[in-house]
Amino acid sequence: MPGHRHDKGSTVFQSFRLSLTVPLAALAVAMLAGCDKPAPKADDVRPVRVIELARDNGTERVEFSGDVRPRYESRLGFRVGGKIVERKVDVGASVNRGQVLMRLDPQDLRLAEAQAQAALRAAETERELAQADYRRHQDLRAQNFVSQSALEAKASALKAAQARVDAARAGLRGQSNQTGYANLEADADGVVTAIEAEVGQVVGAGTPVVRVARTDEKEVVIGIPESRIGQLRNVSQVSVRLWADRDRVIPGKIREVSPVADPATRTYAVKVALPPGQDVRLGMSATVELASNAAAGTAALRVPLSALVHDQGATSVWVVAKDRSGAATVQLRPVQVAGQSGNDLLLSGGVQPGQTVVTAGVHLLKPGQRVRILTADIARRADTEAAAAKGGAR
Incomplete structure (x- = not known):
């Protein structure tokens, strides 16, 4: 049928024309893209802050x-054991030398003191008896009624009785001191910094119960x-x-x-x-x-801590210089750190006095990059030293 063949031929022709149109369109797009190449991008000019290096006087400050x-803080404790019955100070209280801080129950100590007093009276009675016996034997010896050895025996008994009196008297003094140790007193003027025991607690001799710090x-x-x-x-x-x-x-x-x-x-x-x-x-x-x-001849250059760059294990700074066109560019220079002075570092090598070093924006730079200095005037080292001297004189 003629009508059917005509429709089939028309469809084939349209497909062939479409196949030619697609490559031509792609070629046109490529030609237009080649004619519209972007212009080369100009290098960025980074704004930075700088400082001019000058030699430091060699003083390092950290x-x-x-x-x-x-300076003195004592942990005070009782010299005898017992039960705490009274606490007279609190933390933060100011105390004077000799002031009572705590007290122990003195009942047992007083009983021991009374026992020592009774022992002293008994020793004194024995001494009086020995003394009277010795005097009687002296009279008998003068009349030759007793031998010299008997008199010497009575003299020895009197000396022994006197020694017992001395021992009993020393025991009484020691026990009286023990009774006084029931009061814990401050050994110096100061302030109470800690309480380590409370009322009702039984403590041993030497156990710290109060901490006192001297304020002088x-x-x-x-x-x-x-x-x-x-x-x-x-x-x-x-x-x-x-x-x-x-x-x-x-x-x-x-x-x-x-x-x-x-x-x-x-x-x-x-x-x-x-x-x-x-x-x-x-x-x-x-x-x-x-x-x-610092030792003589070791004066260093002071730079802020923000000027340092850590690159591949080395410590460096960005040094500003002029290129052939007169524009400011930066170069990375390794340096040696000699020490610290406050918030600044002291450099002993790698840079020279008079060079300009970047102090802000160091992590956005690359070698040879152009920079724009933000400050109108470069900070001079003399101003820095004057400010440091003024701060130290306050």
């Missing part, structure tokens, strides 16, 4: 946190790591600041350095004595700044 403690001498205890303990020999100045009053600087003095590191923290306990008369409460948080003078 800070350690600690707390205020009493105070110190700050800090922990210094192993790497810093050797630098204590060069410490020239010790300054203490309280967390509650950061503007006040209290001069301190290193009094004691522990010879053994703490097994848990691996730090050495260092005790810094405070001058007397300071309005400092026990337990306050404090910061101790240790300033040590």
